[in-house]
Amino acid sequence: MRQTKERYPFRLFGYCLMGKHFHLLLQPKEGQSISRILQSLSVAHTWHYHRRYHGSGHVWQGRFKSPVIQDDEHLLRVLRYVEGNPLRAKMVADLAAYPWSSYIVHGLGKSHSLVDELPGWPGLGKTEDERQA
DSSP states (O other): OHHHHHHSOEEEEEEEEOSSOEEEEEEEOTTOOHHHHHHHHHHHHHHHHHHHHTOOSOSSOSOOOOOOOOSHHHHHHHHHHHHHHHHHTTSOSSGGGOOSBTHHHHTTOOOOTTOOOOTTGGGGOSSHHHHHO
16 A cells, blocks of 8 residues: 555545455545555565465455545445444444554554545644544
8 A cells, every 4th residue: 555655646534444355445546546545555565465375356346436535424434334334334343453454543543654644634623533433
């Protein structure tokens, strides 16, 4: 992810890695393409996966979806959906127990070098605790 972000700059606002799919809430920088970013991520992940598990073929199935986020409120709704996936899938009883999501940033206040600040995040509260709530 870090290499792709350096090569094809984008802002990553949220993510969740699931067993058979993943969610990325990202904004390409000027002149970048979501298709190119996701192609780079998929190829790199597939290469590492097959190298580690001695496999071949596709790792992720299906084409990606890229709905347009309308405003900051819509962005927050989509972020809640993305980060809430493990809970809805009954993989955990508490999102704090799922380490493969940006919930650790937005809900627990832990820093992550790949996750960028959400537009409007400072306006959600006076303190970090208020914003996380």
